Amino acid sequence: xxDFVCNKLSEWGLSKLIETFKDNEIDKDEFxxxxxxxxxxxxxxxxxxxxxxxxxTLLKVLPxxxxxxxxxxxxxxxxxxxxxxxxxxxxxxxxxxxxESIMVEVKDIMKDVKMKLQxxxxxxxxxxxxxKISDLDTKKRMLVGVFGRTGAGKSSLINAIVGEKNLLPSxxxxxxxxxMFKVEANNDSEEYEAEIEFIKKEDWKNELWNSKNLLDDEDxxxxxxxxxxYRKDWKSKSVEELMDKKYFKEIPEFLSSEKKTLKCQSAEExxxxxxxxxxxxxxxxxxxxxxxxxxxxxxxxxxxxELLQHVTLVDLPGNGDRNKSRDNMWKKIVGSCSTVWxxxxxxxxxxxxxxxxxxxxxxxxxxxGGECQRIHFICTKxxxxxxxxxxxxxxxxxxxxxxxxxxxxxxxxxxxxxxSAQFSFEVFTVSxxxxxxxxxxxxxxxxxxxxxxxxxxxxxxxxxALNYVSGACGILSLIQGTRRMDVADSKKQACTDLEKKxxxxxxxxxxxxNEIYSxxxxxxxxxxxxxxxxxxxxxxxxxxxxxxxxRGFHKSLKFAVKNHGVFKxxxxxxxxINTTLSSDLTGSIDEEFRMxxxxxDKSGPFKGAIxxxxxxxxxxxxxxxxxxxxLRFLKTEEDKLKTKLKKIIREDKKSVYSSxxxxxxxxxxxxxxxxxxxxxxxxxxxxxxxxxxxVHDQKDTMFKMAKDNMxxxxxxxxxxxxxxxxxxxMESIQLSLGPDDYSFPDVSGELDxxxxxxxxxxxxxxxx
Numbered sequence: 001x002x003d004f005v006c007n008k009l010s011e012w013g014l015s016k017l018i019e020t021f022k023d024n025e026i027d028k029d030e031f032x033x034x035x036x037x038x039x040x041x042x043x044x045x046x047x048x049x050x051x052x053x054x055x056x057t058l059l060k061v062l063p064x065x066x067x068x069x070x071x072x073x074x075x076x077x078x079x080x081x082x083x084x085x086x087x088x089x090x091x092x093x094x095x096x097x098x099x100e101s102i103m104v105e106v107k108d109i110m111k112d113v114k115m116k117l118q119x120x121x122x123x124x125x126x127x128x129x130x131x132k133i134s135d136l137d138t139k140k141r142m143l144v145g146v147f148g149r150t151g152a153g154k155s156s157l158i159n160a161i162v163g164e165k166n167l168l169p170s171x172x173x174x175x176x177x178x179x180m181f182k183v184e185a186n187n188d189s190e191e192y193e194a195e196i197e198f199i200k201k202e203d204w205k206n207e208l209w210n211s212k213n214l215l216d217d218e219d220x221x222x223x224x225x226x227x228x229x230y231r232k233d234w235k236s237k238s239v240e241e242l243m244d245k246k247y248f249k250e251i252p253e254f255l256s257s258e259k260k261t262l263k264c265q266s267a268e269e270x271x272x273x274x275x276x277x278x279x280x281x282x283x284x285x286x287x288x289x290x291x292x293x294x295x296x297x298x299x300x301x302x303x304x305x306e307l308l309q310h311v312t313l314v315d316l317p318g319n320g321d322r323n324k325s326r327d328n329m330w331k332k333i334v335g336s337c338s339t340v341w342x343x344x345x346x347x348x349x350x351x352x353x354x355x356x357x358x359x360x361x362x363x364x365x366x367x368x369g370g371e372c373q374r375i376h377f378i379c380t381k382x383x384x385x386x387x388x389x390x391x392x393x394x395x396x397x398x399x400x401x402x403x404x405x406x407x408x409x410x411x412x413x414x415x416x417x418x419x420s421a422q423f424s425f426e427v428f429t430v431s432x433x434x435x436x437x438x439x440x441x442x443x444x445x446x447x448x449x450x451x452x453x454x455x456x457x458x459x460x461x462x463x464x465a466l467n468y469v470s471g472a473c474g475i476l477s478l479i480q481g482t483r484r485m486d487v488a489d490s491k492k493q494a495c496t497d498l499e500k501k502x503x504x505x506x507x508x509x510x511x512x513x514n515e516i517y518s519x520x521x522x523x524x525x526x527x528x529x530x531x532x533x534x535x536x537x538x539x540x541x542x543x544x545x546x547x548x549x550x551r552g553f554h555k556s557l558k559f560a561v562k563n564h565g566v567f568k569x570x571x572x573x574x575x576x577i578n579t580t581l582s583s584d585l586t587g588s589i590d591e592e593f594r595m596x597x598x599x600x601d602k603s604g605p606f607k608g609a610i611x612x613x614x615x616x617x618x619x620x621x622x623x624x625x626x627x628x629x630x631l632r633f634l635k636t637e638e639d640k641l642k643t644k645l646k647k648i649i650r651e652d653k654k655s656v657y658s659s660x661x662x663x664x665x666x667x668x669x670x671x672x673x674x675x676x677x678x679x680x681x682x683x684x685x686x687x688x689x690x691x692x693x694x695v696h697d698q699k700d701t702m703f704k705m706a707k708d709n710m711x712x713x714x715x716x717x718x719x720x721x722x723x724x725x726x727x728x729x730m731e732s733i734q735l736s737l738g739p740d741d742y743s744f745p746d747v748s749g750e751l752d753x754x755x756x757x758x759x760x761x762x763x764x765x766x767x768x
Contacts, residue, residue, distance in 0.1 A: 099465035148343030153380035181315035185308035186301035228290035335370035346379035350407035401429035474636025481629030527588030663706035
């Protein structure tokens with residue numbers, strides 16, 4: 001072992017490992033080439049290994065940025081072992097692990113600084129700075145929603161993407177299509193974990209009542225639920241009897257509203273444990289209980305998965321669920337997905353009805369009611385070709401894949417022009433089998449590496465690291481700047497100029513938002529008029545559908561009035577009375593809403609008005625050089641505040657958009673309750689009349705109320721934005737440029753180090 005390795009281990013506080021590295025003859029050359037599995041063998045204990053890997057990664061990234069562009073590594077060794085014959089792909093090292101290490105170092109620095117402040121005199125500025133350090137640490141996982149019919153290959157695709165061949169059940173194991181799966185990295189331990197979340201007891205009790213009183217004999221889904229949990233008991237027992245704890249003795253977590261956690265050492269072992277909670281076996285043996293009807297979501301966490309550090313894959317049911325708890329979670333998750341994958345068999349991708357219905361039904365939740373930016377249509381089983389001519393299999397596959405891509409893109413542009421304007425759209429053709437076996441195709445031909453690159457682009461936390469380091473740099477600048485004496489006049493004048501600038505910028509921002517508000521008010525007024533003119537035709541299409549006047553429709557209508565106006569989803573798809581009634585209102589503002597609250601972040605919300613807001617602190621540095629460190633802090637504070645406001649707006653805009661339908665649904669509840677009371681002969685017509693009469697009587701107030709509620713929420717959002725900007729920036733200006741606080745410690749060394757890291761991060765924005 002040479003001096004370089006010895007010095008590095010000593011420098012990193014790992015001198016106890018020197019003998020181990022010496023025994024294994026690790027010189028500088030071998031040291032630089034260490035891989036994850038080799039590090040694990042050298043350092044079996046998690047604590048020292050974690051510390052070593054953090055410093056080892058930093059060594060390769062800082063200060064030389066060239067390593068980011070040139071160093072290649074193999075795929076995760078764990079991934080190779082789980083895939084048997086999977087090809088070892090040489091791909092560029094991602095930057096997320098490096099930047100994770102950078103953030104760990106800067107967080108450690110800020111933690112030490114905060115401890116120093118704890119020992120200083122308590123002042124308003126001291127408390128302010130400590131709170132700012134605490135506020136630095138914010139994380140957000142990017143959600144990728146995966147849709148597709150049963151048998152389309154979703155589970156196999158996810159298994160291949162994450163490099164765990166035996167993770168999600170597929171093939172011979174029949175998994176319940178109502179349960180939501182989340183797959184993400186385990187950042188806290190090296191175990192495989194599954195967290196099982198159950199539906200609420202009250203929701204299950206309501207579902208039992210609906211099943212016993214409104215169950216259609218042809219409704220296979222509801223019948224399977226009852227038989228899975230209760231077998232033959234469900235027919236003879238009352239709802240109260242079916243809620244007896246004896247049916248849930250194996251899952252006490254359901255009764256106590258807690259989550260059940262499973263931990264294992266391998267993906268296959270974990271799957272064998274949780275599959276019992278999601279398996280929807282077709283066997284109906286007496287005494288064999290299945291718990292999937294009670295499971296809402298299973299979150300699977302995998303160790304050592306850099307690709308999932310900041311990304312969660314969500315295997316979603318196609319159209320939500322009749323169970324209220326599941327359906328609410330489904331809507332929330334779909335609305336939070338930044339990317340959506342729609343998976344279909346390549347043989348019928350362009351014409352598969354269910355795949356395109358998923359897109360249509362979830363469109364409003366993903367778009368104006370959500371934050372989706374990208375839709376990826378993934379054609380699976382691309383290697384299934386008939387090798388019947390002289391061409392090679394590879395040529396046949398590539399040709400067929402190109403044809404499939406053209407067909408899917410044409411279908412998308414033809415049928416969903418509104419989606420084309422709102423989302424980026426890309427088609428992938430993947431082959432899991434060929435990726436594992438590599439008989440006829442090259443790894444890149446399978447396009448699984450391309451999908452991994454998509455995830456890595458989402459997982460890349462460069463902006464998060466840059467924002468964190470920038471904020472830390474600003475805080476350290478403020479601490480160090482307050483130590484300078486004899487700058488009272490500069491502080492006072494700079495404070496006055498900044499307060500004037502802030503008021504001017506707030507006035508400009510308010511003017512822009514007011515103009516947008518007026519546009520929404522005009523559009524909604526037009527929407528109210530259209531709704532009042534079209535409600536009768538809409539109700540006739542739903543309540544008097546052609547060929548649906550018999551017992552089957554009676555059952556469906558009875559279910560709808562018990563289910564807040566939503567008909568159960570059958571082959572013709574889900575029908576929602578409330579969304580139909582609000583369609584003219586939402587249609588009137590869709591385009592304006594899309595421009596005001598875009599899902600992609602280039603211009604930002606309110607047509608770039610938030611991004612345009614600026615105190616121009618950088619421009620003031622030449623004028624007020626004595627307080628340049630405080631001005632640097634105020635610049636980072638302004639940037640951080642804009643990021644915070646964008647997150648607030650992104651979340652609030654979902655409820656603003658959905659308020660139109662929510663108001664209609666709330667107004668319709670009385671007629672649904674009244675209609676549900678009818679039984680016996682003539683009850684179907686009475687239910688129809690009750691709903692139609694209610695809409696007719698309420699048409700002059702219900703649609704206007706929806707308009708007013710939405711405008712009210714927009715007004716609240718406007719007030720929140722202006723108030724947050726003014727209060728936060730005013731406090732920052734007055735405290736940072738207020739009286740001197742000589743009790744602050746000297747942090748010049750910490751500032752120099754964090755500033756160095758910040759400059760290197762900023763100079764290398766696209767390391768991959």
